[in-house]
Amino acid sequence: MLEKRKLIPVGEAVKRVMEFAFQEKKEIVPLLQAHGRFLAEDIAADADVPAFDRSPYDGFAIRSIDSREASSENPVTFKVVGEIGAGFVFEETVGHLEAVRIMTGAPIPKGCDAVVMLELTHTFEENNEMYMSIKRTFEAGTNISYKGEDVQKGAILLEKGQYINPGAVALLATFGYDQVPVFRKPIIGVIATGSELLEPGESLQPGKIRNSNAYMIMAQIERAGASVQYFGKFSDELDVCIDVVQNALQEVDMLITTGGVSVGDYDYLPAIYEAIDANVLFNKVAMRPGSVTTVAESKGKLLFGLSGNPSACYVGFELFVRPIIRTAFSNKQPHLRRESAVLGADFTKANPFTRFVRGTALYDNGQLIALPSGFDKSSAVSSLVEANAFIVLPGGSRGYEKGMQIDVLLLEDMQGSEWPWNNFRKSYK
Numbered sequence: 548m549l550e551k552r553k554l555i556p557v558g559e560a561v562k563r564v565m566e567f568a569f570q571e572k573k574e575i576v577p578l579l580q581a582h583g584r585f586l587a588e589d590i591a592a593d594a595d596v597p598a599f600d601r602s603p604y605d606g607f608a609i610r611s612i613d614s615r616e617a618s619s620e621n622p623v624t625f626k627v628v629g630e631i632g633a634g635f636v637f638e639e640t641v642g643h644l645e646a647v648r649i650m651t652g653a654p655i656p657k658g659c660d661a662v663v664m665l666e667l668t669h670t671f672e673e674n675n676e677m678y679m680s681i682k683r684t685f686e687a688g689t690n691i692s693y694k695g696e697d698v699q700k701g702a703i704l705l706e707k708g709q710y711i712n713p714g715a716v717a718l719l720a721t722f723g724y725d726q727v728p729v730f731r732k733p734i735i736g737v738i739a740t741g742s743e744l745l746e747p748g749e750s751l752q753p754g755k756i757r758n759s760n761a762y763m764i765m766a767q768i769e770r771a772g773a774s775v776q777y778f779g780k781f782s783d784e785l786d787v788c789i790d791v792v793q794n795a796l797q798e799v800d801m802l803i804t805t806g807g808v809s810v811g812d813y814d815y816l817p818a819i820y821e822a823i824d825a826n827v828l829f830n831k832v833a834m835r836p837g838s839v840t841t842v843a844e845s846k847g848k849l850l851f852g853l854s855g856n857p858s859a860c861y862v863g864f865e866l867f868v869r870p871i872i873r874t875a876f877s878n879k880q881p882h883l884r885r886e887s888a889v890l891g892a893d894f895t896k897a898n899p900f901t902r903f904v905r906g907t908a909l910y911d912n913g914q915l916i917a918l919p920s921g922f923d924k925s926s927a928v929s930s931l932v933e934a935n936a937f938i939v940l941p942g943g944s945r946g947y948e949k950g951m952q953i954d955v956l957l958l959e960d961m962q963g964s965e966w967p968w969n970n971f972r973k974s975y976k
């Protein structure tokens with residue numbers, strides 16, 4: 548018997564999934580492994596940076612008052628009383644008409660309040676003593692990098708839930724975090740279903756195709772920041788699939804299946820959900836591709852039934868799975884980043900469903916342009932390569948024309964959106 552499905556809008560579907568959002572536990576990783584993870588604690592500065600006044604240039608540290616009379620007609624000469632490289636401290640106090648040769652990064656000697664760049668000085672030796680002369684005055688504070696000018700003690704440097712990029716790694720190192728508190732990565736199980744599937748290493752046979760979805764999803768899981776557990780591909784045999792899904796669920800935090808969610812004779816996911824007594828959150832979404840995307844919940848764990856069609860599978864992951872992963876990291880903007888762009892091609896045929904066209908968003912003369920990235924069918928694989936955005940075309944009775952202002956969701960951005968699902972720009976034509 549054909550199962551009745553209730554169609555719901557995409558935003559509503561995402562909302563239903565997000566009700567099962569959870570936060571991961573914390574774990575400590577070495578700094579070298581922190582890049583790409585999400586911080587599990589706020590990090591505050593326990594000291595000023597720099598921790599001491601220092602020189603931003605190679606040159607001479609002086610007392611600015613001694614330069615007051617200097618001019619090109621009247622050069623002022625200083626006795627060079629020492630030399631100091633980065634990492635060392637000049638212990639004495641510098642006196643009247645004395646200078647210290649100083650290198651970039653070295654602490655300003657006591658008594659000095661300005662640094663003269665080497666290029667602005669004339670140096671010479673007399674009676675085994677070093678001298679330096681200048682032809683202009685220098686204000687107090689010239690070329691001093693002050694203690695705390697970069698970061699002040701007590702400031703919040705990084706927030707819980709923040710993505711650790713190379714800059715964050717630098718800050719963590721600066722403040723002595725050789726071990727970093729990050730959120731544990733949720734483990735996401737992947738199962739591919741379909742009697743037609745061969746693994747990538749196998750030769751093609753009549754009627755068969757290679758399983759691309761499982762590998763694509765595993766890459767998407769890693770891009771989103773989670774860990775993968777691959778259970779393999781399974782033929783469309785109901786009993787086997789029930790066992791596989793049930794056993795896999797024990798081992799993971801969430802489970803993704805691909806294929807078998809539509810109304811075909813061998814589309815067993817609805818029967819599997821029933822057999823394991825899972826609660827189906829939705830099984831029809833007003834979106835293209837991916838209208839058959841089904842999400843269910845069993846004992847608090849989510850089961851994402853993504854479509855077998857590669858583009859639909861890809862879109863389903865980014866809309867529904869990615870934000871759950873990012874929320875597990877306490878990230879405040881877990882959804883895809885939304886931006887407005889100019890549509891770079893015509894979509895004259897109206898569609899009642901909201902379309903997520905795989906596209907390339909790029910700047911052209913300061914304007915974000917969104918171009919479809921190729922063959923635009925649910926079954927397409929080739930157009931996913933160039934896709935860095937979904938072009939969002941809300942459903943309705945009108946098509947879209949090149950030049951219209953539309954919204955895009957960015958796929959390779961780390962900033963994200965808090966909730967992108969309100970008021971997408973519709974066609975006005």
Ligand SMILES: Nc1nc2c(c(=O)[nH]1)N[C@H]1C(S)=C(S)[C@@H](COP(=O)(O)OP(=O)(O)OC[C@H]3O[C@@H](n4cnc5c(N)ncnc54)[C@H](O)[C@@H]3O)O[C@H]1N2
Nearest residue numbers: 739741758759760761806807808809814854855856859925
């Ligand atoms: N009568 C109807 N037929 C279909 C409907 C419908 O509403 N009524 N929906 C269509 C839509 S929309 C989609 S999308 C697909 C969804 O299909 P399933 O999720 O059930 O997936 P399968 O039937 O297993 O496979 C669909 C397609 O994808 C290929 N596939 C499957 N797994 C993989 C994989 N791991 N790697 C690469 N390609 C895969 C498979 O060979 C099929 O070609 O249903 C429409 N039909």
Ligand code: MOO
Nearest residue numbers: 836837838859925
């Ligand atoms: O779920 Mo299908 O991808 O809408 O084409």
Ligand SMILES: [Mg+2]
Nearest residue numbers: 807809811814
């Ligand atoms: Mg099917």
